[in-house]
Amino acid sequence: xxxxxxxxxxxxxxxxxxxxxxxxxxxxxxxxxxxxxxxxxxxxxxxxxxxxxxxxxxxxxxxxxxxxxxxxxxxxxxxxxxxxxxxxxxxxxxxxxxxxxxxxxxxxxxxxxxxxxxxxxxxxxxxxxxxxxxxxxxxxxxxxxxxxxxxxxxxxxxxxxxxxxxxxxxxxxxxxxxxx
Ligand SMILES: C[S@@+](CC[C@H](N)C(=O)[O-])C[C@H]1O[C@@H](n2cnc3c(N)ncnc32)[C@H](O)[C@@H]1O
Numbered sequence: 001x002x003x004x005x006x007x008x009x010x011x012x013x014x015x016x017x018x019x020x021x022x023x024x025x026x027x028x029x030x031x032x033x034x035x036x037x038x039x040x041x042x043x044x045x046x047x048x049x050x051x052x053x054x055x056x057x058x059x060x061x062x063x064x065x066x067x068x069x070x071x072x073x074x075x076x077x078x079x080x081x082x083x084x085x086x087x088x089x090x091x092x093x094x095x096x097x098x099x100x101x102x103x104x105x106x107x108x109x110x111x112x113x114x115x116x117x118x119x120x121x122x123x124x125x126x127x128x129x130x131x132x133x134x135x136x137x138x139x140x141x142x143x144x145x146x147x148x149x150x151x152x153x154x155x156x157x158x159x160x161x162x163x164x165x166x167x168x169x170x171x172x173x174x175x176x177x178x179x180x
């Protein structure tokens with residue numbers, strides 16, 4: 001099932017909210033990351049630059065056929081070859097990836113879902129020992145130009161608490177200006 005409040009504005013508007021390359025660098029994506037996974041690729045805003053930054057393969061999933069097509073289109077347009085995009089409901093079916101098979105899990109603008117710990121558990125299952133999960137979310141601040149309603153918007157401390165319950169350790173927090 002599609003997670004609550006996960007509709008997107010127009011691509012151009014969405015992509016104005018981020019500097020994806022800078023955000024990904026801050027979030028620890030680089031050539032030392034071999035394989036990675038993205039939960040909910042949307043327009044491919046982070047997918048395409050992430051695929052270019054890592055040394056292995058990026059598996060990106062989304063429940064919306066339109067998002068899958070747009071991400072694939074962008075990848076073909078600029079010749080990104082290490083991206084495998086899959087139409088999938090990862091809440092119902094998980095990722096289908098083997099345990100301990102990726103180095104990095106991208107959970108970007110998605111953790112306002114009903115059961116964040118179950119998604120984080122799936123991320124933890126597929127990560128290798130010492131792997132990392134990156135969580136990005138809208139600031140917990142009414143003045144952001146978009147973002148889930150405040151009653152379901154996670155605070156950074158919520159994300160850290162949920163990640164710990166899903167088996168993660170060593171949380172680090174950063175500020176992705178201006179809104180995340
Ligand atoms: C708010 S968007 C964020 C997209 C991207 N992570 C970004 O930050 O640009 C959330 C995405 O998750 C997808 N999504 C929602 N529920 C899903 C599910 N159960 N399985 C797979 N994708 C899902 C939506 O279709 C949407 O593209």
